Amino acid sequence: MSFITIFTPERFLPPQGNYQIEITNKADIGNYQISLLGPNNKPTITVDSPAADLIWDGTSPVEISWTAEDMDDNADIDLYFDTDNTGNNGILITSGIKEEDAVSSYQWNIDQNIQSGAYYVYAKIDDGENAPLFAYSAGKIAIENPNAPAVPSNVVVTSKDGGLKLEWDENTEENLTGYRVYLSDNPGSGIFNYDFGVGMDTSYEIQGIVNGQDYEVAVSAVNSDGFESSLSVSQQATPNGTGVGGSPDLMVDTDNSSVTLNSDSEDVIMIQVRINNIGTYDSYSARVSCYYGEISEANFIGTQLVGQIDAGNYLDAEFEFDTGVLLSNPTSKGIFVNINEVVLPELETGNNLGIIKNALPKDKPCKARFMADPVSGFAPLTVTFDGSGSQGESFEWDYGDGSAKGTGKTPSHIYTSSGVYSASLTADDPANNCTDTRTVTITVISTAEVNQPPIAYAGPNQMIYESEMTAILDGSGSYDPNPGDIIAYRWNQTAGTAVELSDPTDVKPRFTVSNIAEESLEFELTVTDGVLEDKAKVMIIVKKLKEYHSGDYNPADHKISLSELLRVVQLYNSESYHCDSEGEDGYAVGNGDKNCMPHDSDYNPQDWSVSLSELLRFIQLYKSSEYQTDPNGEDGFSPIGK
Known part of the structure; x- marks a missing residue:
C-alpha cells in the first residue's frame, strides 16, 4: 500500500x-x-x-x-x-x-x-x-x-457652572429603594458612560464636567426586589458657566517616585510610582501603566487599576521587572508612566505622562540571557537559541548532550537522541573579570517503537451552584506522547454523594447535581492507548447559591459601593488573605486561618488570593446598578442594569 x-x-x-x-x-x-x-x-x-x-x-x-x-x-x-x-x-x-x-x-x-x-x-x-x-x-x-418600578416622570435638567442639576417627581411605589442618574459625554450614542446612585432624593447635581460641552442625561428608579425601571426620556444639556469646571487632575510625581534594586534579588528592579491628584475633585479610579522606555508594546512592564485618590492627596503604585529588560533596551534612560481611564474624566490630561529617571547601572559588564525554541519535542529536535539580550566579549554554548560547544549569540542545535538536557550559555568578559551563566532544560521525546503511556488530564477543578445544575467533566486535554491516539476513556467517581454520568466512557460526560448540600465531588479519569494507561483526578465543588456577594457587606443590598470595591482592591494588592471573624467583611489580608469559605471574588481558581481577572469581574458588578444571584454566572452572580 x-x-x-x-x-x-x-x-x-x-x-x-x-x-x-x-x-x-x-x-x-x-x-x-x-x-x-x-x-x-x-x-x-x-x-x-x-x-x-x-x-x-x-x-x-x-x-x-x-x-x-x-x-x-x-x-x-x-x-x-x-x-x-x-x-x-x-x-x-x-x-x-x-x-x-x-x-x-x-x-x-x-x-x-x-x-x-x-x-x-x-x-x-x-x-x-x-x-x-x-x-x-x-x-x-x-x-x-x-416587576420594575415606573419610569421617573417630569425630569427637569438645569445647566450649572461646571455641572448639571436634575429634578424629577417622586415615585409612589411602596418598595422603592432609590434612583439612579445616568450621564453620557457622547450624546446620541445610546451609551451612558457614568451612573450615580442617589438614594431616595429626587434631585441630583452632577459636578466636575466641562462648560460648553454637550451631555446627555436620564433617570431610572430601583425597587427592593432588585428591579430597575427603563430610563426616562434622555435629555441633552450643556453646562453654561464661565469657569473651566472642576475635575480630578492626576499627574505622575516624578520627584517622589523611585527605581531601586530589590533587596532580595539583584535580578529584580522595583519601581514606585506616586500619583498626585492636584485637581479640585476626587478621582474614583484610574489605570496606571508602566514602560521601560517609550510607550510601546515591546517596552511594556505592567498595568494596575488603582482606587480612589482624593483631591489634594496621592497614591503609590508599585511595579517590578527583571534586570534582563535593561539589556534588551540598552539605550533607554527612564521609566515611562502613563495614566488613563480616569473616572470622572479629567479636563487636563497633558500631565498624565511622566518619566522616572533610572539611575541604576545598566548591569554588570557581562550578562547571559537567552531563550530556546522549542524546549521540548520529538527527536530529532532542532532547537534555536537566541542570546541577543546578552552582553560580554565572548559567548559559549554547552548543549548538554556531549556535542561540541557552540559560539555566537544565536546558534541552533539538533538533539538526535531522547533525554532531558541542560543547555547553558556562558558570557565572558576577561578584561572586567566577569563571567555569567544561564541554563534552560530541553526535553527530547523518543519516537522509537517503545510505547510510552498516555497522559491523563481531567481538567481544572470546577465550582457549580445548587440543585439541578449540570456539570461537564472534560478529559480532552489528555494526550499520547507517541504518534497515535488515546483509544479509550473511563470516568469513575471516587468521593462525594454518588451521581450518574451520562456516559462514563465519553471524553466529556455530563451529570446533574440534585439535592446535594455543599460538598466536593471527586472523579478519576483513566485513559489508555490499548496497552498502557494513566489516571488523573478532578474536584467538582458544589456550592449553594448565596443571596449576597461576600464583597457586598456594608450594607448587603445587591449593590457594590466604592468602599466595598476598594476593599476587594486591597485583597487584590495583597499576596493572600485569610478568614477573620472580626474583619469588616469576615476576611483579612495576609496568611492565616483558612477554615471558612473563600471570598466570592476568589473563584478561578479558589486559591486565597484575588487575581486581576477576578478583580475586573467585581468591578463589573460595581459598575452595574445592581447584581443578582445567577447559577450561570462565572462567580455565582451577574450584573443587572446599566
Whole structure:
C-alpha cells in the first residue's frame, strides 16, 4: 500500500471548486491511498434576527436566527444579550449549539427577572482553532419588566457652572429603594458612560464636567426586589458657566517616585510610582501603566487599576521587572508612566505622562540571557537559541548532550537522541573579570517503537451552584506522547454523594447535581492507548447559591459601593488573605486561618488570593446598578442594569 499526502498551506489554497488528481504511474505504485491536508478553515456567522427593533409582549418567546458556516464542522455557537452592540461582555442566553447540526434558530424564553431595557443579541462561533468570531443583531429587543418600578416622570435638567442639576417627581411605589442618574459625554450614542446612585432624593447635581460641552442625561428608579425601571426620556444639556469646571487632575510625581534594586534579588528592579491628584475633585479610579522606555508594546512592564485618590492627596503604585529588560533596551534612560481611564474624566490630561529617571547601572559588564525554541519535542529536535539580550566579549554554548560547544549569540542545535538536557550559555568578559551563566532544560521525546503511556488530564477543578445544575467533566486535554491516539476513556467517581454520568466512557460526560448540600465531588479519569494507561483526578465543588456577594457587606443590598470595591482592591494588592471573624467583611489580608469559605471574588481558581481577572469581574458588578444571584454566572452572580 502506498500513501500519498498532499499538504496545502493556507497562503497557497486554490479557489473553492472541484479538482481532479491524476495518477499516471499506477502500475509502479500499486494500491494507494490519497490524503489531502490543509489548514483549519475559519468559521463565519451572521445574526439574521431580530433584524429590526421589536417590543417583547411579556410572554411569547423571541426567535433568534443566524447563518453560520464551518467547513470543518467543529464549531460551537453561543448566544448572548447586551445593552450595546460592541465588545463581548454580554449575558449568556444559551451555549453549546453545534454548527454541524444545521440548527439556525433559537426560541428565547425571556426570563421574568431580566431588567427593563433595550437589548441587542449577539452570537459567538468558536472552533477551538481560530479566534472566536462575534456577530450582533441589527435590531434591539425592548423589554418592560412588570416587576420594575415606573419610569421617573417630569425630569427637569438645569445647566450649572461646571455641572448639571436634575429634578424629577417622586415615585409612589411602596418598595422603592432609590434612583439612579445616568450621564453620557457622547450624546446620541445610546451609551451612558457614568451612573450615580442617589438614594431616595429626587434631585441630583452632577459636578466636575466641562462648560460648553454637550451631555446627555436620564433617570431610572430601583425597587427592593432588585428591579430597575427603563430610563426616562434622555435629555441633552450643556453646562453654561464661565469657569473651566472642576475635575480630578492626576499627574505622575516624578520627584517622589523611585527605581531601586530589590533587596532580595539583584535580578529584580522595583519601581514606585506616586500619583498626585492636584485637581479640585476626587478621582474614583484610574489605570496606571508602566514602560521601560517609550510607550510601546515591546517596552511594556505592567498595568494596575488603582482606587480612589482624593483631591489634594496621592497614591503609590508599585511595579517590578527583571534586570534582563535593561539589556534588551540598552539605550533607554527612564521609566515611562502613563495614566488613563480616569473616572470622572479629567479636563487636563497633558500631565498624565511622566518619566522616572533610572539611575541604576545598566548591569554588570557581562550578562547571559537567552531563550530556546522549542524546549521540548520529538527527536530529532532542532532547537534555536537566541542570546541577543546578552552582553560580554565572548559567548559559549554547552548543549548538554556531549556535542561540541557552540559560539555566537544565536546558534541552533539538533538533539538526535531522547533525554532531558541542560543547555547553558556562558558570557565572558576577561578584561572586567566577569563571567555569567544561564541554563534552560530541553526535553527530547523518543519516537522509537517503545510505547510510552498516555497522559491523563481531567481538567481544572470546577465550582457549580445548587440543585439541578449540570456539570461537564472534560478529559480532552489528555494526550499520547507517541504518534497515535488515546483509544479509550473511563470516568469513575471516587468521593462525594454518588451521581450518574451520562456516559462514563465519553471524553466529556455530563451529570446533574440534585439535592446535594455543599460538598466536593471527586472523579478519576483513566485513559489508555490499548496497552498502557494513566489516571488523573478532578474536584467538582458544589456550592449553594448565596443571596449576597461576600464583597457586598456594608450594607448587603445587591449593590457594590466604592468602599466595598476598594476593599476587594486591597485583597487584590495583597499576596493572600485569610478568614477573620472580626474583619469588616469576615476576611483579612495576609496568611492565616483558612477554615471558612473563600471570598466570592476568589473563584478561578479558589486559591486565597484575588487575581486581576477576578478583580475586573467585581468591578463589573460595581459598575452595574445592581447584581443578582445567577447559577450561570462565572462567580455565582451577574450584573443587572446599566
